[in-house]
Amino acid sequence: MRKNKLFAIAGLLAVFASPLLAKDGPGSAQDCWKPAFEASDADAVAQCYAPDAVLWLPGVPVMTGREAIREGHVGYFAAFKVKSITLTRMGHNAVGDDSATWGTFALVVVSKEDGKETTSTGRYTDVSRKIDGRWMYVVDHASDDPPPAPAK
Secondary structure, eight states, X not given: XXXXXXXXXXXXXXXXXXXXXXOOSTTOHHHHHHHHHHTTOHHHHHTTEEEEEEEEOTTSOOEESHHHHHHHHHXXXXXXXXXXXXXXXXXXXXXXXXXXXXXXXXXXXXXXXXXXXXXXXXXXXEEEEEETTEEEEEEEEEXXXXXXXXXX
16 A cells, blocks of 8 residues: 555656656657546556656656556556646757756646545656657656755
8 A cells, every 4th residue: 555655656746747848849748648647548658658768756666668657657547536737847958859858847636545635746857759750758757846944
């Protein structure tokens, strides 16, 4: 149970962070990922990642490869309903068929176990590549915001 909660929290962070940013125009990796994630469709989410992609989320081991990424999302969607995702891009750089994007995210989910609503905030960095004519995530890394500094 604790492992599912950790994955859910990590998934939230990663979910917002990773696919949320590689917006390069029509056909971007974000155009693939966001609707798939909002629909809780793990198969469709996995198709937004390159076959050998790497996904790092807080609190869970690295997911390497499309199948591991799909399985991680299956577990996440079993535990949480996505209520909203807000991505704020802070930067973007593209060279040829490679693109890097970074920014912040806010994710609101509802636990399917107890109905509790949780908001997660953090930052993300992702690298996408145009493969066979479409953008896919190659590296997706999300991290949660650090706790506030203690009052002086």
